[in-house]
Amino acid sequence: MTTQDILRRAKAAAPRLAIASTQTKNNALLLMAQALEEHTQQILRENALDMQAAREHISEVMLDRLCLTESRIKAMADGIRQVAELPDPVGRVRASHTHPGGMTIEKVGIPMGVVAIIYESRPNVTSDAAALALKSGNACVLRGGKEAFRSANAIVEAIGQGLQKAGLPAELVQLVQDTSRESARELMTAVGLVDLLIPRGGAGLIRSCTENAKVPCIQTGTGICHIYVDQAADQEKALNILENAKTSRPSVCNAAEVCLVHQAIAAEFLPKLHARLVLDRKETPVQLRLDGAAQAIIPGTPAESGDFDTEFLDYILAVAVVQDTQAAIDHIAAHSTGHSEAIITQDEAAAEQFTRAVDSAAVYVNCSTRFTDGGEFGLGCEMGISTQKLHARGPMGLEELCSYKYLIRGNGQTR
């Protein structure tokens, strides 16, 4: 089926979901989760084929993103069940106002309509996106990466069976059958068929959307996240946070890519950093890419031009020495993708200066950037991390997949 056909089917199916009751939607979610678990063997089989094909040309950490196991599928199903537990954003009265003339004015949540998502190789995005779209009353059209195509098809097949058991059309969750750039381009320009496009991916995809998208679009995902270790940092906490932010899951967008160190403590802190991230880590030492000042203190790879503008998604950390908090803020303004940044300091004034001036979706004081996540922020699961300012910023949960309308009830009032 062509991408246009898929979009038209989604648009035709969407109004029925838009007026579905919360109970209908929750029931469908539970049946989707059940169907997913029942299809575990088929999904693992298809995932094994994807893994086999991908093994030759993608890195170990990217393979980890692609890999499914029985427990990961169970976690995906549980993720869907968690979405069923969340409050329904559709029909929720966000604000209300009584006009002096006596009318009631209510601002009420509504679905966007058809949400299209372009993503890469993590198969769990398929089920997360489907669950969030369904609960928020939106039909979704998924366009995954070619590495995960078989896995995604198997997941969508299972979900479709769950939907049909719930009496809803399978067209509410569809996978684009073409993983070429052309299909992404088609989604970007499908004016009137796509109410919201969410591209999740690398800088190339984001740039392509900025240049080509004619439909409403929210850019997500690219995370060049910085951790700034201030002169007033608790250095032991800084080491724990850096190790966690860099190594707990290097392939995700909220992992740290850059460490900035205040020059007053560089000579003391950098050797500790080197010990913790390199010497103490036998199996997966972190490669440090150092600016000139850091090279004078610890061994490591000299940073090349571009290393401070790269989302490594690997056991690599760029390290620079900065003069003060303002210099850290300026460096972040020049190099950040607007995702997540942290300051490690016991100095409240430095923390205040940093949180006020850094213009990113999530700004941390004394904790790991790895917390930027819909679940951690209390939204249930998430559709991605918005790095733009319009409509949604940071983790996108159910509310962010909705719009609203005003309902005004009167009794003959005129103005």
Next chain:
Amino acid sequence: MTTQDILRRAKAAAPRLAIASTQTKNNALLLMAQALEEHTQQILRENALDMQAAREHISEVMLDRLCLTESRIKAMADGIRQVAELPDPVGRVRASHTHPGGMTIEKVGIPMGVVAIIYESRPNVTSDAAALALKSGNACVLRGGKEAFRSANAIVEAIGQGLQKAGLPAELVQLVQDTSRESARELMTAVGLVDLLIPRGGAGLIRSCTENAKVPCIQTGTGICHIYVDQAADQEKALNILENAKTSRPSVCNAAEVCLVHQAIAAEFLPKLHARLVLDRKETPVQLRLDGAAQAIIPGTPAESGDFDTEFLDYILAVAVVQDTQAAIDHIAAHSTGHSEAIITQDEAAAEQFTRAVDSAAVYVNCSTRFTDGGEFGLGCEMGISTQKLHARGPMGLEELCSYKYLIRGNGQTR
């Protein structure tokens, strides 16, 4: 000065406003209002020149939009003072969450940065937009229509003096000095310099934005507003509402352009409509453009193709007879711009069906579409009426000119 120069000056000035205190901003607003009143004579003089140049080629209702008087300038200044009274959206904690690990997670309002507005001939938009941008912490770049260019320049000049008296740079409110299409195109493509573009205008401008905009954009203004008179309508109320929605200010976007009448009451209601809007109005009778069924009942102009897709902004009303509420909903889905629609009925089931299914920014039961307005909805004044679903819908007040970021404060937490 070129448009690029103006944008760069705005971008350079914006960070200072972003961290300005509420008191600084309110003080600036009061001084802007005062400066506006003090410049009344200069503004009226420039407005008279605009009016003189425009008189030959624009309609009477468009001239009314352009015309300034002493009392209209006073109203503009009072509008600015009202914005000073409104709560500051910047720094407002929109939501907060305590993570099980003990961190506090706050969702905090922030300015967008540089807001650009493309608008037409209403000079009061100049001061409304400047006031809302300033209070929401945004630098603004205004690109008005050529008919109002002299008036807008005089208003911006006055506002700039107010800003400077308050110790803020006049670059926070600037007027583009080129009113050609080229300058609109420049704003649409100024990636990195414009954080939010708000085009206010006709269908041509909106289409141009959809096709050309590379910067975040919110489309506003075009209103083909419908009033559906159900078979269970209180017909006297329907007549009052229709007269109000059509004739109280025909040049504005929330004026009604189309009346749909349930076929069961058409023979009874349409003659009353004809009497009220045509016969009883000696000075400004409404021209009715009738579909075939309506023509069989009352005199009027036969509707031509396009009359149900036109924002007349004049004493003209397109009238059609529909089979039932669903047919009214379908007609609206096919012809509306998504601005404001009303149902007049005493039947709660019909009202429920209509409000649920009609996908417009404001959906009314038994009152006039003329209420779609930031002031009427309790937002203070407004930056325009969004007719899109992303970010903002309906009247855009201070909150809609902001984004947010998450601030997470911890004590060494890792994930």
